[in-house]
Amino acid sequence: MLPEVVLPAEQNYYDLYEKLLPGCQFHKMGWAMGVVWTK
Structure with a gap:
């Protein structure tokens, strides 16, 4: 679930971690920015 307003630099961050x-x-x-990953 991404925030409604995404800056270009943030989009790179999301793409990388996804x-x-x-x-x-x-x-x-x-x-x-926190990233939570559960297996």
Whole structure:
């Protein structure tokens, strides 16, 4: 589930981690980005 507003740099981040960690979830925490991946 991606945020409604995605900056181009953020889109690269999502694309990269979606490939590395299929099914991972992204959580925006202010200036930081959290990635949760459960097998």
